Amino acid sequence: MRVLGLESSCDETAAAIVDDGVVVLADVVASQHDVHAKYGGVVPELASRAHILNVVPVVQAALDRAGSTLDEIDGIAVTNAPGLVGALLVGLQTAKALAWVTGKPLVGVHHLEGHLSAVFLEPDPPPMPHLALIVSGGHTSLVRVNAHADVIELGATRDDAAGEAFDKGAKLLGLGYPGGVVIDKLASTGDPKAVKFPKAMTTAETGAEFSFSGLKTSLLHHVRKHGVPEGQGLADLCASYQAAIVEVLVRKTRRIARRERLEHVQVCGGVAANSGLRAALRAAGAEDGFKVYIPPPGRCTDNAAMIAAAGYHRLVRGERAGLDLDAVPSLPLPRQQA
Ligand SMILES: Nc1ncnc2c1ncn2[C@@H]1O[C@H](COP(=O)(O)OP(=O)(O)OP(=O)(O)O)[C@@H](O)[C@H]1O
Numbered sequence: 001m002r003v004l005g006l007e008s009s010c011d012e013t014a015a016a017i018v019d020d021g022v023v024v025l026a027d028v029v030a031s032q033h034d035v036h037a038k039y040g041g042v043v044p045e046l047a048s049r050a051h052i053l054n055v056v057p058v059v060q061a062a063l064d065r066a067g068s069t070l071d072e073i074d075g076i077a078v079t080n081a082p083g084l085v086g087a088l089l090v091g092l093q094t095a096k097a098l099a100w101v102t103g104k105p106l107v108g109v110h111h112l113e114g115h116l117s118a119v120f121l122e123p124d125p126p127p128m129p130h131l132a133l134i135v136s137g138g139h140t141s142l143v144r145v146n147a148h149a150d151v152i153e154l155g156a157t158r159d160d161a162a163g164e165a166f167d168k169g170a171k172l173l174g175l176g177y178p179g180g181v182v183i184d185k186l187a188s189t190g191d192p193k194a195v196k197f198p199k200a201m202t203t204a205e206t207g208a209e210f211s212f213s214g215l216k217t218s219l220l221h222h223v224r225k226h227g228v229p230e231g232q233g234l235a236d237l238c239a240s241y242q243a244a245i246v247e248v249l250v251r252k253t254r255r256i257a258r259r260e261r262l263e264h265v266q267v268c269g270g271v272a273a274n275s276g277l278r279a280a281l282r283a284a285g286a287e288d289g290f291k292v293y294i295p296p297p298g299r300c301t302d303n304a305a306m307i308a309a310a311g312y313h314r315l316v317r318g319e320r321a322g323l324d325l326d327a328v329p330s331l332p333l334p335r336q337q338a
């Protein structure tokens with residue numbers, strides 16, 4: 001089954017063509033980072049307008065790279081939730097128009113289900129059930145994945161997402177948007193013990209919940225007191241800030257993997273591209289005896305190959321969306337009952 005995937009929930013316009021949920025024939029991403037960089041974050045209206053400009057060329061580029069015609073597509077999968085509503089609508093309307101004119105089946109995909117599916121495009125995907133740490137620009141949660149499209153959220157952040165902590169920290173340090181990748185690079189030559197930052201909600205009673213807003217405030221106080229350092233000082237500050245985020249993510253993941261008796265752990269979402277997090281989780285897994293699965297960095301951030309992979313599992317189950325499929329800006333994953 002050949003699936004065309006479409007993604008436009010935030011600031012990437014993406015289209016991909018994936019065969020049987022695993023073979024990526026084309027994976028095209030048009031990033032809008034340049035559009036938003038000077039504002040230090042995504043400006044929703046500018047995102048929608050850029051998606052409108054990019055969406056048809058991106059779909060055409062995906063078809064060209066795959067050497068496929070629209071006729072050879074067996075289904076269309078599109079992110080319809082959650083995200084910026086004006087951004088989601090562009091990909092959704094494009095997918096609906098394509099489904100309408102071609103008569104091909106359409107399915108809506110939850111963006112986080114997409115992130116969870118990225119690792120299944122790799123040669124050695126995790127077995128079911130497994131634990132997933134979702135760490136992205138808008139979400140941070142620990143999730144039990146029972147099967148494709150069957151997940152239970154065990155806990156999530158109460159305030160900022162890990163990606164937001166990276167981006168807001170970078171903005172405070174004048175490092176631009178998106179900040180995660182810049183902090184990651186600077187941190188690689190810094191001393192993670194140089195500055196002490198708070199690590200919130202690490203006790204057992206806090207379960208799988210996170211909090212990162214205090215960390216950002218702590219950086220703000222540090223900068224107000226000492227200013228933004230340059231050279232080695234900046235590298236040390238970035239390394240310390242990153243280490244605080246990574247330590248919390250790793251501690252909670254270890255504890256929940258043990259509690260849930262899950263021996264396979266995947267990490268997904270943009271922050272899963274972070275080299276410090278990748279190394280620390282792999283080391284923790286080796287120590288505790290769980291196996292860690294992380295997509296390559298380019299498939300951690302937003303892409304449409306992961307949406308096509310997630311959509312494939314829904315399409316093979318016979319799921320079909322109507323042309324009334326709606327964009328839903330906020331849609332939590334199913335939660336574990338207390
Ligand atoms: N190497 C890195 N280290 C740390 N953070 C990173 C790295 N690369 C990307 N990020 C962060 O990942 C985030 C983007 O991830 P993603 O594209 O999944 O987010 P999103 O789609 O905007 O949010 P969501 O998936 O929650 O809707 C940004 O916050 C960015 O700073």
Ligand SMILES: [Mg+2]
Nearest residue numbers: 136137301302
């Ligand atoms: Mg995302």
